Amino acid sequence: MAILFQGADKALGKDEVGLSEAAWQLLHASEGEWVTISHPPAVTSMGFVRSRIFGTTLEAAAFDSIVQDVVAGRYSDVQLAAFLTAGSALPLTDDETVALTSAMARAGEQLGWNRDVIDKHSVGGLPGNRTTPIVVAIAAAAGLTIPKTSSRAITSPAGTADAMETVTRVDLDIDAIRRVVDAEGGCLAWGGALNLSPADDIFIGVERQLDIDPEGQLIASVLSKKIAAGIQKLVLDIPVGPTAKVRSAAAGQRLAMRMRDVASHFGLETVTVISDGSQPVGRAIGPALEMRDVLAVLRCDTNAPIDLRLRALAVAAAVLELGGAAAPERGTARAEELLISGAAYQKFEKICLAQGGFREPIVASLKRVLTSDRSGRVTEIDNRKIARIAKFAGAPGDAGAGLLLDVHIGDEVSAGQPMMTLYADTPSELAYAMNYAESVDLAISLAP
Amino acid sequence: MAILFQGADKALGKDEVGLSEAAWQLLHASEGEWVTISHPPAVTSMGFVRSRIFGTTLEAAAFDSIVQDVVAGRYSDVQLAAFLTAGSALPLTDDETVALTSAMARAGEQLGWNRDVIDKHSVGGLPGNRTTPIVVAIAAAAGLTIPKTSSRAITSPAGTADAMETVTRVDLDIDAIRRVVDAEGGCLAWGGALNLSPADDIFIGVERQLDIDPEGQLIASVLSKKIAAGIQKLVLDIPVGPTAKVRSAAAGQRLAMRMRDVASHFGLETVTVISDGSQPVGRAIGPALEMRDVLAVLRCDTNAPIDLRLRALAVAAAVLELGGAAAPERGTARAEELLISGAAYQKFEKICLAQGGFREPIVASLKRVLTSDRSGRVTEIDNRKIARIAKFAGAPGDAGAGLLLDVHIGDEVSAGQPMMTLYADTPSELAYAMNYAESVDLAISLAP
Known part of the structure; x- marks a missing residue:
């Protein structure tokens, strides 16, 4: 399954196609071979998705067929979005949740153990x-x-x-x-x-x-x-x-x-x-x-x-x-x-x-402290905003990057006191994360 | 707004980017210039789409903001699919339909006429x-x-x-x-x-x-x-x-x-x-x-x-x-x-x-007749399958291609009698459409 680009320049002659590196390898193709290109067959299980969108509850067999088509790569992202949105707007029933779980569990590898795990x-x-x-x-x-x-x-x-x-x-x-x-x-x-x-x-x-x-x-x-x-x-x-x-x-x-x-x-x-x-x-x-x-x-x-x-x-x-x-x-x-x-x-x-061995974790070499601009008691810490600051500092791609929190809910903070310490591998990431941490509204909320 | 590809080969040096032809023209860029690349800002109106998915009815201002972001190209197809699916699973109310119509009508050009049209x-x-x-x-x-x-x-x-x-x-x-x-x-x-x-x-x-x-x-x-x-x-x-x-x-x-x-x-x-x-x-x-x-x-x-x-x-x-x-x-x-x-x-x-002028329409030069393989009375004609046969023959891209129906509902047909005549510009399209027309199940239904 691939995306077919039509080109108007002279790179290809009539009845010639070019393949991506991945396609060359996947097809074991060789120069000069004939290829046949056709539309992918219609995804029949999308019929179930459409019924689900318009309010029909699905049977186990329908989930099996949807999950098999999904795993086989037959669903576009647009079709996946429709399936997931339908299951949000009209939530899955208990029976449907069991059926989807079962279909998903059986659609890949299945491990067995010779003892209780x-x-x-x-x-x-x-x-x-x-x-x-x-x-x-x-x-x-x-x-x-x-x-x-x-x-x-x-x-x-x-x-x-x-x-x-x-x-x-x-x-x-x-x-x-x-x-x-x-x-x-x-x-x-x-x-x-x-x-x-x-x-x-x-x-x-x-x-x-x-x-x-x-x-x-x-x-x-x-x-x-x-x-x-x-x-x-x-x-x-x-x-x-x-x-x-x-x-x-x-x-x-x-x-x-x-x-x-x-x-x-x-x-x-x-x-x-x-x-x-x-x-x-x-x-x-x-x-x-x-x-x-x-x-x-x-x-x-x-x-x-x-x-x-x-x-x-x-x-x-x-x-x-x-x-x-x-x-x-x-x-x-x-x-x-x-x-x-x-x-x-x-x-x-x-x-x-x-x-394969044990080593001590290595944290990033650059760090900078974010201090509080006022005094107060910590009333709330926004998990999502804190996570975003750590990501902007480079985590998880840079394994040593992230942040250390200096305060928790209930702590009394005075102006100028450290709130968190940012860690990054490069000065630009450190500045980027610091800039976001300073501008973000209330990642750490203080009450006077 | 563009898709950024990261390449591992030697085509680009460190801190170099290549642009597509379209981007060159759009940005009026010149060789050697500095470009700054950043993530697109989060689409704030997706918050309304998420509320709609989970059952909230939207106000007119929400539809305005969604439609404006859509027209500005800020929605991915996945996000569009979620919006459209949510409006199918939980149909738009009358007020919502009016609000969406209004937002869409105002999001582009608006014509006026100096008389009733x-x-x-x-x-x-x-x-x-x-x-x-x-x-x-x-x-x-x-x-x-x-x-x-x-x-x-x-x-x-x-x-x-x-x-x-x-x-x-x-x-x-x-x-x-x-x-x-x-x-x-x-x-x-x-x-x-x-x-x-x-x-x-x-x-x-x-x-x-x-x-x-x-x-x-x-x-x-x-x-x-x-x-x-x-x-x-x-x-x-x-x-x-x-x-x-x-x-x-x-x-x-x-x-x-x-x-x-x-x-x-x-x-x-x-x-x-x-x-x-x-x-x-x-x-x-x-x-x-x-x-x-x-x-x-x-x-x-x-x-x-x-x-x-x-x-x-x-x-x-x-x-x-x-x-x-x-x-x-x-x-x-x-x-x-x-x-x-x-x-x-x-x-x-x-x-x-x-x-700009008038000319007679020119139909395709190649044609083939599809005959009935049995006798009977026409009880149903499937609009979608008939449309697909015409498309396989090349319509609308080939303006002269398509088909002429020889029968309508209620007609008596004997074996060997023409059912439709296919028109195409090339033998391969004619064969492709004919093959589909012969294999398709009951585009024209006959009762004995």
């Missing part, structure tokens, strides 16, 4: 919420099997895969993942090369352009990847806050219930943890900076961010209890024990070594 | 329904002012502008149109160069890709162009049939009522004519072939298609009555009089001469 997932939208490496280290140290694969950042300044890449190798194939998990009980790899629920990545690309994330598709997105990865038990962290992905406690409870219901159709036992998403977690935003916070928690450093430590322990407790490595109500104590004893940090190092 | 429009979807040249000739001959601009074919095998172009020049600018209308009372020009309701053309491009045509947008599309063109009175032909754009009498009545209601907000007096859309009109499909049918009606030839003649007279009658050129109930008689006396044909010739 557990996983954790965060719905996201909260900068600095890098609990995953800590939770995986604790769970694997407790003897559970947790083959964790993560994505790189899509719209955020860092994904878990980006952060882990600052200390070890993450682009493992399925054989390498099995080897690491067999040896250490867990891994912290990038999931992008595994082709699990490939429709998800295609949908996300268009959702990002529209800046919409409809609930039915969000559920299918998260669960189809877990089902395809062969997970049996899942702890789901749902941060709730005015600038997080989930905006109210009611919406969080509702999403948690729908997630558990849909997951149960696939024998995926799910526990949800609703957490505070009102401000960034820890101090650091950006791959290497966040990894430094993670290591501080794992090493029980005295300057480790207390909120990151507590959030990681809460999720780890749920994982240990759900996985049977701790009795009910005993998860937190057991998780803390594994952290304080150094067992979790040792396990983390071993996982890194099994994945 | 009238127009006709057909909702379309019916191959061969080429009444416009006949209606304009009759109305202008009756002394009305009818500055008719038409589109070229978008998804059909011929638009009125394509058909008219086989006998005269149609790409007139606004001054030429005024000159022709001042002299002859009417014109039959292409509207594409006038920038009337430019948002419409942008929306239609995406609707075509999705094959959707939501009612609210259809109303805004038709009426915004008429309002921008300064029309005060409008006759609207709505063909209804199982394979026409409007599928049922109820849907036709409903659309007619909504059209009249919305039009009345703009002081546009509208009369609707619901007509039979169960099969193609006349015999011919394709620009030159249809024009030959039109000329046969205007010249009162004995072989003129009777159905095309009757439909044109019905619409012309409504135009004469609405425009005050005939008393109520007397429109048909007056229209027939102008046709039979030759006054309409003389007016048509004069309009063509004023537009």
Whole structure:
């Protein structure tokens, strides 16, 4: 499937076509060969999309056929936008969400494990919420099997895969993942090369352009990847806050219930943890900076961010209890024990070594401090604006770039006091991020 | 606004950019100049589109801001698809339809006339329904002012502008149109160069890709162009049939009522004519072939298609009555009089001469007859499949290509009898169309 350009110049003679480098390789073409070009066949499943747009609820077979066509690359972005918008304007029913999840889970690779495996997932939208490496280290140290694969950042300044890449190798194939998990009980790899629920990545690309994330598709997105990865038990962290992905406690409870219901159709036992998403977690935003916070928690450093430590322990407790490595109500104590004893940090190092080695994360060499222009008490921190400042500084492309927050909600600030420290690889990026941070309206709100 | 490609080869040095020919001209750039490249500003009106997706009804100011951004080229096709899909899944209210129509009408050129002007429009979807040249000739001959601009074919095998172009020049600018209308009372020009309701053309491009045509947008599309063109009175032909754009009498009545209601907000007096859309009109499909049918009606030839003649007279009658050129109930008689006396044909010739000359339409030189493989009575003719056969034969790009239908609904056909005659410029197009016509399931249905 390709775009055909018609040229009016003399580069091609009559009945001649030129191919792109990619097409030469894909077709194994050779100079002088005959090619036949035709329109792609009409995408028959678009008929289902059109019915859905005009209010018809779809059967499972319709979702199968839509997802298969999407994965085969037969949908244009315009058609994908219509499908996703229809599912936002007229939300997917529970049955439709199960059907879409099932179709997406079966449309790519599907992994199997010879023992029970557990996983954790965060719905996201909260900068600095890098609990995953800590939770995986604790769970694997407790003897559970947790083959964790993560994505790189899509719209955020860092994904878990980006952060882990600052200390070890993450682009493992399925054989390498099995080897690491067999040896250490867990891994912290990038999931992008595994082709699990490939429709998800295609949908996300268009959702990002529209800046919409409809609930039915969000559920299918998260669960189809877990089902395809062969997970049996899942702890789901749902941060709730005015600038997080989930905006109210009611919406969080509702999403948690729908997630558990849909997951149960696939024998995926799910526990949800609703957490505070009102401000960034820890101090650091950006791959290497966040990894430094993670290591501080794992090493029980005295300057480790207390909120990151507590959030990681809460999720780890749920994982240990759900996985049977701790009795009910005993998860937190057991998780803390594994952290304080150094067992979790040792396990983390071993996982890194099994994945290809361990190195300390390197933060960017240039930094600049943003100070407050007045006095007051911090009342709100806008997750989205903070994330954008870190991105303008170069994160996640420049793994060492980002920012450190110097204040949290409730802090008293006086004029001239540091609010955040920006890190960047180049003076121009530093200036760009600083300029945005200074001009942006109320990334950090102060009340007199 | 442009797409930025990053290249890895040696064609460009560090801090060098290459421009496309179009960009060179647009920017009046010269070799060695400094260019600054930045992301386009976020399209703020997409916030309204997102609210609309999630069920909020929009105010007039929101539609103004969306349409202005669309016309300025700030919407990607993906964003346009989301806007159009949202208006299909959650149909536009009456107030929203008025607001969208108003925003679209004001977003481009707006014409004014120093006298009352009238127009006709057909909702379309019916191959061969080429009444416009006949209606304009009759109305202008009756002394009305009818500055008719038409589109070229978008998804059909011929638009009125394509058909008219086989006998005269149609790409007139606004001054030429005024000159022709001042002299002859009417014109039959292409509207594409006038920038009337430019948002419409942008929306239609995406609707075509999705094959959707939501009612609210259809109303805004038709009426915004008429309002921008300064029309005060409008006759609207709505063909209804199982394979026409409007599928049922109820849907036709409903659309007619909504059209009249919305039009009345703009002081546009509208009369609707619901007509039979169960099969193609006349015999011919394709620009030159249809024009030959039109000329046969205007010249009162004995072989003129009777159905095309009757439909044109019905619409012309409504135009004469609405425009005050005939008393109520007397429109048909007056229209027939102008046709039979030759006054309409003389007016048509004069309009063509004023537009740049008149020539006879030239049909394609190659033809092939498709015969029936069995006997039976014609029960249905699929407008869409017939249109596709004509398009595969080369219409409208090849103005002489298309087909002539040899049968209509109700005709008795015996095996081996001609069903249609295909016309094409090249043997390969003739074979391609013939192959599709032979393989297509029931473009013409026969009952034993």
